[in-house]
Structures are given as C-alpha cells and as structure tokens.
Amino acid sequence: MNELVIQSWLWSITVNSGETAANQRVGVGLALCTQECSMKGECLCGEVVFEIEGELPNLYQCHCSLCRKATGSNANAATFVEGKSFRWISGQSNICSFQKPTGYRSDFCSGCGSPVPNRLRDTDLIWVPAGLLDEMAVAQVAVHLHFSSSALWAKESDNCIRLAGGPDSLESLNQALQRK
Numbered sequence: 001m002n003e004l005v006i007q008s009w010l011w012s013i014t015v016n017s018g019e020t021a022a023n024q025r026v027g028v029g030l031a032l033c034t035q036e037c038s039m040k041g042e043c044l045c046g047e048v049v050f051e052i053e054g055e056l057p058n059l060y061q062c063h064c065s066l067c068r069k070a071t072g073s074n075a076n077a078a079t080f081v082e083g084k085s086f087r088w089i090s091g092q093s094n095i096c097s098f099q100k101p102t103g104y105r106s107d108f109c110s111g112c113g114s115p116v117p118n119r120l121r122d123t124d125l126i127w128v129p130a131g132l133l134d135e136m137a138v139a140q141v142a143v144h145l146h147f148s149s150s151a152l153w154a155k156e157s158d159n160c161i162r163l164a165g166g167p168d169s170l171e172s173l174n175q176a177l178q179r180k
Contacts, residue, residue: 039134044112048114054085060142061077063149081126082125
C-alpha cells in the first residue's frame with residue numbers, strides 16, 4: 001500500500017493510497033510532501049497548462065483592492081513555488097500581462113482571462129493562483145494579507161446559506177439573494 005506522509009512542525013498525518021488528502025482534516029501549519037508530488041493546473045479554457053513538482057506550500061489570501069479587482073472576488077488565493085519546481089506544459093503564447101507603474105503585475109490567459117502563474121519580480125519564485133490547480137492536496141490558507149482592506153461585503157450574513165453544490169435553479173438563487 002502506498003502512503004503519503006504529510007508533516008509540519010505542528011502535526012503529521014499519513015494518507016493511504018485509497019484515500020484522498022482532500023478528505024483529511026489537518027491542523028494549522030506548513031504542509032510538506034515528504035515524497036515527490038506532482039500536480040497540474042490550467043486556466044478556464046484549458047489552453048494554458050502547467051505542472052508543479054515537489055512540495056506545495058500553504059496558501060495566502062490577499063484582500064487588497066488590486067487583488068480584489070484582478071479576481072472580481074473578495075481576495076485572491078495563491079502560493080509561491082521555486083522556479084525549478086515549475087514547468088509550462090502548453091499555452092505560454094496565450095499569456096498576456098498587465099503591469100502598473102508600482103510594479104503590480106497580472107498575467108492572464110488571452111482566451112479566457114484566467115489569472116495565470118508568473119515570476120515574481122527579480123526572484124526565482126513563481127506566483128501560482130490556487131484556483132487553477134487541479135488538486136490541492138492538503139494545502140490550506142495560512143496567511144491573510146491586507147485584511148484591513150477587506151471589502152465591506154466580504155462578511156457573511158447571520159443566515160448565510162451554504163450549498164454543497166449549485167442551486168436548484170437560477171430563480172431559487174435569485175430568491176435567496178433577496179432575503180434579508
């Protein structure tokens with residue numbers, strides 16, 4: 001039986017080959033694969049595809065106004081990996097970039113607009129948007145950045161509805177949004 005051992009300074013778990021790490025509950029800490037791991041990611045249209053070999057650090061969420069505008073959400077979720085662990089599989093010619101004079105940079109697929117990985121300034125680190133990864137193993141959000149800049153609407157209402165899947169219909173979703 002193959003086992004994947006995941007450990008940090010705070011905890012350690014073993015996942016049997018018949019179970020997925022996503023089904024495991026883990027504590028807070030930096031998750032590290034102690035054997036070679038590989039995961040793929042791709043943009044929404046599937047044109048830009050990449051692979052990460054080895055350890056995948058936990059994630060951060062940035063709540064700054066730039067990240068909110070780039071994602072259309074309350075925050076982005078991402079991580080950094082070493083350049084030697086990252087490999088483009090296809091679609092590099094489909095990548096466009098936007099950069100502000102401040103240095104903020106956003107690379108995205110020209111076909112679907114998904115944010116895609118990019119090298120961080122003058123480092124060997126690659127920024128990887130978490131939502132593009134096909135499987136996330138046991139990585140979890142470990143850091144929130146610019147939390148004081150969070151959107152005012154980012155709080156859940158007291159009677160927030162949580163669905164395991166999508167709504168029964170567009171009308172039922174619309175009705176739920178009208179509740180006070």
